[in-house]
Amino acid sequence: MTKRQKQTLARILVTAGLFAALLILEKTGRLEPLGRRQALLFLLPYGLIAYDVLFAAARRIRQGIVFDENLLMLIATIAAFCIGEYAEAVAVMLFYQIGELFQSVAVGRSRRSISDLMEIVPAYANLVQGDAVTQVDPDDVAVGDVILIKAGERVPLDGEVLTGTSLLDTAALTGESVPRRVSPGDAIVSGCINGSGALTVRVTRAFEDSAVSKILELVETASSKKAKTEQFITRFAKIYTPFVTACALLIAVIPSIVTGDWREWLQRACIFLVISCPCALVISVPLGFFGGIGAASRRGVLVKGGNFLEAAAGVTTLVFDKTGTLTQGEFRVTRLLPADGDEETLLRLAALAESGSDHPVARSILAACGETPQAGAVSEWTETPGEGVEALAAGQRLAAGNAKLMARLVIAPPQVETAGTVVYLAADGQYRGAIVIEDAIKDGAAQAIADLRAAGVRQCVMLSGDRQAAAQAVGAQLGLDAVHAELLPAEKVGRVEMLLAEKGPKDILGYVGDGINDAPVLMRADLGFAMGSLGSDAAIEAADIVIMDDDLRRLPTVVRIARKTMRIVRENIWFALGVKLLVMLLGALGIANMWMAVFADVGVSVLAILNAMRTLRIK
Amino acid sequence: MKKKFAMEGVDCAVCAERMAEQIRKLPGVQNASVNFLTQKLILEAEEAQLEAILAAAQKAVGRIDKGARILL
Numbered sequence: 183m184t185k186r187q188k189q190t191l192a193r194i195l196v197t198a199g200l201f202a203a204l205l206i207l208e209k210t211g212r213l214e215p216l217g218r219r220q221a222l223l224f225l226l227p228y229g230l231i232a233y234d235v236l237f238a239a240a241r242r243i244r245q246g247i248v249f250d251e252n253l254l255m256l257i258a259t260i261a262a263f264c265i266g267e268y269a270e271a272v273a274v275m276l277f278y279q280i281g282e283l284f285q286s287v288a289v290g291r292s293r294r295s296i297s298d299l300m301e302i303v304p305a306y307a308n309l310v311q312g313d314a315v316t317q318v319d320p321d322d323v324a325v326g327d328v329i330l331i332k333a334g335e336r337v338p339l340d341g342e343v344l345t346g347t348s349l350l351d352t353a354a355l356t357g358e359s360v361p362r363r364v365s366p367g368d369a370i371v372s373g374c375i376n377g378s379g380a381l382t383v384r385v386t387r388a389f390e391d392s393a394v395s396k397i398l399e400l401v402e403t404a405s406s407k408k409a410k411t412e413q414f415i416t417r418f419a420k421i422y423t424p425f426v427t428a429c430a431l432l433i434a435v436i437p438s439i440v441t442g443d444w445r446e447w448l449q450r451a452c453i454f455l456v457i458s459c460p461c462a463l464v465i466s467v468p469l470g471f472f473g474g475i476g477a478a479s480r481r482g483v484l485v486k487g488g489n490f491l492e493a494a495a496g497v498t499t500l501v502f503d504k505t506g507t508l509t510q511g512e513f514r515v516t517r518l519l520p521a522d523g524d525e526e527t528l529l530r531l532a533a534l535a536e537s538g539s540d541h542p543v544a545r546s547i548l549a550a551c552g553e554t555p556q557a558g559a560v561s562e563w564t565e566t567p568g569e570g571v572e573a574l575a576a577g578q579r580l581a582a583g584n585a586k587l588m589a590r591l592v593i594a595p596p597q598v599e600t601a602g603t604v605v606y607l608a609a610d611g612q613y614r615g616a617i618v619i620e621d622a623i624k625d626g627a628a629q630a631i632a633d634l635r636a637a638g639v640r641q642c643v644m645l646s647g648d649r650q651a652a653a654q655a656v657g658a659q660l661g662l663d664a665v666h667a668e669l670l671p672a673e674k675v676g677r678v679e680m681l682l683a684e685k686g687p688k689d690i691l692g693y694v695g696d697g698i699n700d701a702p703v704l705m706r707a708d709l710g711f712a713m714g715s716l717g718s719d720a721a722i723e724a725a726d727i728v729i730m731d732d733d734l735r736r737l738p739t740v741v742r743i744a745r746k747t748m749r750i751v752r753e754n755i756w757f758a759l760g761v762k763l764l765v766m767l768l769g770a771l772g773i774a775n776m777w778m779a780v781f782a783d784v785g786v787s788v789l790a791i792l793n794a795m796r797t798l799r800i801k
Numbered sequence: 802m803k804k805k806f807a808m809e810g811v812d813c814a815v816c817a818e819r820m821a822e823q824i825r826k827l828p829g830v831q832n833a834s835v836n837f838l839t840q841k842l843i844l845e846a847e848e849a850q851l852e853a854i855l856a857a858a859q860k861a862v863g864r865i866d867k868g869a870r871i872l873l
Contacts, residue, residue, distance in 0.1 A: 186810075186868060237867075245864060251815070286812055293838060419815065464814040465837075472838050 183287060190283050193230060194276065200227040201272050208269065224268035232259065232275045249423040251459035258455035262776065265445050270776040274456060281784020285465065288791045292469060292798060303394060304338035304372065310382060320372075320389045331381045337374045340392045341383035343367065349377035355397070356482035356731035373397065400484055407487025408468075411751055415467045419460040426766070430454035433770060446772065453769035456779035459787075462758040466790035467751055473797030474747030482730040483740045484714070490726040493709045494744035496690040500639050500737070501678060503695040503703075504646035504656060507713055508734070509621040511696070513542050515550035516622060519598060520615035528615040532607050535573050535580040538563040543605060544571070546619050547582075570605070578609040588613075601655030623656060626735045631660050633738035637745070643681065645674045645703075674703050682708070694737065700724070711737065747797045754790040761786050802851070806842040808862070810869040811835065820869070823861040829854050842871055 183191070204223060207213050213220050239253040247253075255278055262271035307320045308330040315330055320338040323329060328344065331337055337350070349361035352374045361377050364370055370383060372394040389395060408416070434451035438444035471488035478485045485491050505511050520528040533551035536544035537560055548554065562574040569590065570583010581591055588595050588606050593613050595606045602620030606613070631642055643664045646653040653667035666677050682691055693700070693707035701724040704710030712725030713732040729736045765782035768774035811817050817837035824833040824842070829850035834843050846854050855873060862869050 241864065241867075247819075289838070293840070416818065419818075459815075461813070461815070464818075468814070468838060 184290070187283060187286055187290075190279060194279055194283065197227045197231040197272075197276055197279075200230070201269075201276060204272075205269060218266070221263060221266075221268055224263075224272055228259070228263075228272045228275060231272070231279055232256070235275070235278075249427060249458075251423075251461065254423070254427060254455045254458045258452040261448055261452050261455075265448055267449065267776070274776055274780050277780040278456075278784055281780075281788055284788050285461070285784070285791060288788070288795065289465065289469070292473065292795050303398065304336040307338035308332070308335075320392075323385055323389065325385055325388055327385045329383050329385060331376045331383060333376055333378055333380060335376050337370055337372050337376060337383075339383075339385045339389055340370070340372050340387040341385045342369055344382045344384050346379050346381040348379040348381050351375040351377050352731070355393070397484065400486060407489050409471055409488035409492035411492060411748075411755070412467055412471060412488055415460075415463050415755070419464050422460045423458050426454050426458040429766070429770075430458070449776075450769055450772060453774055453776060453779040454766060456776065457762050457765060457769075457782045459783060461783070462762075462787040462790045463755065465787065466754045466758070466794040469791060470747055470751040470754065470794040470797050473794060474743055474800065476798055477747075477800040478727075478740050478743050481736060481739055481743075482733075483736050483743075484728040484730065485740070485744075486726050486728075490709060491744045491747055493690050494692070494727060494741055495748040496688065497639055497692045497709060497741055498689040499641040499643065499681060499685055499691045500634060501643045501645060501681060501691065501693045501703075501707065502662075503674075503693075503700055504644055504648055504653060505621060506696040507694055508627050508644065508656060508660065509623050511621065513546040513603070513619045514622050515546055515617055516602065516620045517600070517618035518615070519618070521613055522615070528607060528617065531576065531578070531580055531609060531614065532582050532605065532617055534560055534575040535571050535582040535607070538573065539565055539571055541565075543603060543619055547605065547617060579611070581608045582606070601649075601652040621652070623659060624732075624734055626733065628660050630734035630737055631662070633735070634741065637738050637741045639741065645669055645677055647671070647674075671700075671702070674700075675706055678703050678706050682706075694734075695725075743800050746800050750793055750797055754793055757793075758786050758790050802848045803843065803845045804851075806844065806855075807872040808835065808840045808842055808869065809872060810866065811837055811840050812866065812868065813837070816866050816869070819865050820862050823865065824858045827854055827857050827861070833858075 204213075204227065208220070213223070216223070235252045235256055239250065239256045242250040242253050255274070259271040259274050262274065304320055306317045307323050308315050309318045309323055310328040310330050323339055329339065329341070333348070343364055343366050345366055347363070347365040350364055350370060351361050352371070354375070355371065355373045364381070369386070370381070372392040430451040433454060434448050438447045441447070468488075471491060474491050475485045475488065478491070485494070502508050515529070518525040518528055529547070529551050532547050536547050537554065560573045560575040563571065564573070565571045566583070566587065569587040570581065572579070572581045574580070581587060582605055584604065585595065585606065588608065591608060591611065593606075593608050593611065595613050595616060598604045598616050598618060600618050600620070602618050605617045605619065607615055607617065634642065642662045644653065644657050644662050644666070646665070646667045647669055648667055650667045653665050657665035669677065678691070678693060685691055690708045692709040692711055693703050694711040694713070695704055696713045704712060704724045709727065710725040711727045711729060714728040714730045727740060761782050765774050765778050769779065811820070814837045817835040821833050821835040824830060824835070824844070829847040830844065832845040835841075836843070842858070844854070844858070855871065859871050862871055
């Protein structure tokens with residue numbers, strides 16, 4: 183609790199004590215001889231609890247603001263005093279203050295748990311100049327400077343490792359708990375924690391351009407992009423107070439004139455004034471969105487605004503890019519089909535043959551083999567573009583390439599059924615086997631698609647620039663509803679526009695891409711998800727929601743968080759409005775009393791805030 | 802120019818909206834918003850008049866809530 187909150191608490195306790203004593207005296211009939219002078223006794227706790235409300239109301243009047251909760255609360259309680267409801271007047275103020283205090287503590291607590299999520303800002307950087315190492319503000323480090331990051335320290339700026347190896351904890355940025363290994367030459371991103379060894383790093387980006395600053399900027403401005411629900415509440419709040427005040431005025435005047443019982447109707451009007459603050463809504467709705475965005479960012483998903491969270495809750499169609507989004511975007515050896523059953527020799531010979539080539543196919547075979555053949559092991563090496571390579575190695579004349587190459591060498595390899603690329607290997611004119619290279623589907627992609635369907639996404643579509651066969655294979659493996667292949671980037675936009683035209687007015691179409699070459703499509707879709715690849719600027723700029731660690735399984739998570747957030751927000755709106763309207767109605771009919779009005783005001787507010795705080799903890 | 806300032810003591814959401822409204826009315830201010838939850842003022846204003854704007858904004862904030870201020 184802050185100092186201000188503690189003072190309020192002390193005032194509440196003293197007032198409550200005094201008030202309780204007075205109530206006991208009143209109920210036991212000891213105050214009766216005082217008659218109307220009782221008011222003076224009740225004024226004591228009233229003044230103690232209400233003086234700040236009084237000052238605040240006075241300030242409002244000077245500013246010409248009439249529709250203010252403080253002022254209206256004051257009018258209500260003074261009116262209660264005038265008609266002899268002393269205890270009610272004090273109670274309304276007392277509970278109002280208790281509610282306000284509770285609200286302020288609850289909001290403070292959510293603020294803190296949100297700022298804990300943002301605890302990624304480094305406090306200092308160790309600048310290396312010659313032999314000297316000095317601690318400086320990360321802002322003062324220039325691009326090209328060398329910094330030292332000790333074990334356990336937070337990486338202050340984006341850079342490239344010069345010396346040292348270590349394990350980086352990226353959990354604060356990506357939600358990913360498996361540390362990532364870095365060694366000289368690797369790029370590292372600010373905000374991570376250096377786990378094990380000291381690193382010297384050459385800075386590649388100034389602090390204001392670093393990943394940490396970008397992310398922080400994003401999350402902090404996220405709440406300025408308000409969801410439609412939030413905008414509605416802001417507009418609603420503006421008319422709510424004048425409306426309720428007007429009702430109170432009407433109730434105080436018209437029936438009093440008609441019936442002559444002004445005392446009764448004044449009392450009923452007071453009930454309206456006590457419920458005149460839209461506090462429950464104006465605090466709990468933004469808090470709900472804020473909590474939802476916080477919960478997503480704790481899982482490595484950056485949502486750029488409440489409006490996007492709202493949209494994510496309504497996603498019914500998801501369109502995926504293939505390469506780099508559903509697949510890993512790099513070619514890998516997925517099958518070895520040796521003619522004689524010896525996989526290892528097949529791979530080793532192929533690697534020997536390919537060792538001189540820089541073709542992606544050659545690189546993936548070399549990567550699969552693991553060892554790089556020694557220089558000089560290969561001679562008479564030739565590469566024929568569009569066919570393959572030939573070389574003399576290990577005493578054999580090797581040929582590795584596609585069907586065309588085999589045909590030229592008059593070798594008839596068996597058919598291999600695959601959507602990927604096939605590399606045939608021949609040695610001394612003999613067919614030795616085939617190697618299948620594919621762009622492998624990402625881990626968890628199938629799981630992600632299944633979970634998305636469970637979360638309510640009706641249609642999953644894939645767009646790809648790749649060959650029909652390769653695209654269809656991926657689509658079939660993941661169980662997608664439709665696959666459109668061999669598309670140029672501009673045609674992808676066209677496809678998305680067609681899908682946009684087909685969908686219903688309330689359906690939301692999301693596009694998931696890697697954000698670099700997909701920017702136009704990301705912009706065109708209702709909601710753009712980018713696979714963020716830690717700190718890639720293009721992705722962060724173009725998309726509305728950024729998946730920091732490229733894991734497709736974050737998609738169902740964020741849809742679920744969005745849905746739950748919207749549910750909590752709606753619960754609060756209906757609950758708060760429902761109780762307020764009900765109490766007003768009962769108040770007008772003379773059934774509700776002041777106590778119920780206080781509950782409809784601060785009680786509802788506190789409950790709605792507690793409910794909204796649940797968004798912070800959505801799993 | 803767009804700049805962010807930390808605030809303290811912004812204790813009610815309705816007041817935050819009122820503060821933003823008052824600051825938006827100041828000369829040289831293009832846009833302003835006060836975020837009640839993050840306690841931040843986001844100000845879009847003429848760089849040259851920044852000092853005067855901030856002084857006036859500080860006063861406006863204090864008028865609406867005595868305990869609130871912009872941290873400069």
